Amino acid sequence: xxxxxxxxxxxxxxxxxxxxxxxxxxxxxxxxxxxxxxxxxxxxxxxxxxxxxxxxxxxxxxxxxxxxxxxxxxxxxxxxxxxxxxxxxxxxxxxxxxxxxxxxxxxxxxxxxxxxxxxxxxxxxxxxxxxxxxxxxxxxxxxxxxxxxxxxxxxxxxxxxxxxxxxxxxxxxxxxxxxxxxxxxxxxxxxxxxxxxxxxxxxxxxxxxxxxxxxxxxxxxxxxxxxxxxxxxxxxxxx
Numbered sequence: 001x002x003x004x005x006x007x008x009x010x011x012x013x014x015x016x017x018x019x020x021x022x023x024x025x026x027x028x029x030x031x032x033x034x035x036x037x038x039x040x041x042x043x044x045x046x047x048x049x050x051x052x053x054x055x056x057x058x059x060x061x062x063x064x065x066x067x068x069x070x071x072x073x074x075x076x077x078x079x080x081x082x083x084x085x086x087x088x089x090x091x092x093x094x095x096x097x098x099x100x101x102x103x104x105x106x107x108x109x110x111x112x113x114x115x116x117x118x119x120x121x122x123x124x125x126x127x128x129x130x131x132x133x134x135x136x137x138x139x140x141x142x143x144x145x146x147x148x149x150x151x152x153x154x155x156x157x158x159x160x161x162x163x164x165x166x167x168x169x170x171x172x173x174x175x176x177x178x179x180x181x182x183x184x185x186x187x188x189x190x191x192x193x194x195x196x197x198x199x200x201x202x203x204x205x206x207x208x209x210x211x212x213x214x215x216x217x218x219x220x221x222x223x224x225x226x227x228x229x230x231x232x233x234x235x236x237x238x239x
């Protein structure tokens with residue numbers, strides 16, 4: 001797993017993808033910070049995270065689109081599939097590499113916290129909870145993108161499909177609110193239970209939610225399991 005992790009980390013920073021992801025993320029977050037905090041003279045850092053949820057739709061596809069699809073396109077996946085490393089180790093290694101790049105990028109935004117602390121009073125525990133929840137949400141969506149990438153050899157297709165799935169998660173709460181028919185109450189309950197961003201709302205409010213942590217870890221684990229299953233099925237079907 002460590003070998004796969006190191007290989008992916010090198011791929012991110014020896015190609016433009018890692019820099020495009022980091023640049024896009026920091027640009028969008030910088031815009032929100034400038035207008036939401038600097039120009040508004042506000043030290044409320046949590047509002048920026050709550051408004052930034054949609055950023056995942058734009059940047060996660062960049063981060064995950066090549067993870068497995070590029071291996072299939074270059075036929076290098078056969079080397080991985082026949083190596084002594086288990087499929088789970090391969091998938092987890094790629095997942096952790098993407099999460100590390102995301103974490104490094106998120107860490108750079110800590111400079112915003114230092115700027116705010118110099119000009120106002122901020123709640124450190126609240127900021128840490130916001131960061132933690134935002135990171136967990138990102139990891140969940142990276143797991144989704146990894147699954148999509150494993151299902152196609154086209155990076156463009158993987159990026160577009162990942163964008164669509166994340167958009168669906170983003171719209172779930174709104175969809176549930178629009179359903180008013182009593183006989184569809186079960187659908188409302190299902191959408192609310194599946195809503196990933198609803199779990200993030202507690203963290204964005206500065207509230208550490210153990211239920212939210214368990215849900216997000218389980219969410220990521222399920223999608224990693226599905227990714228392993230998809231690759232395993234393809235390995236057997238291709239002989």
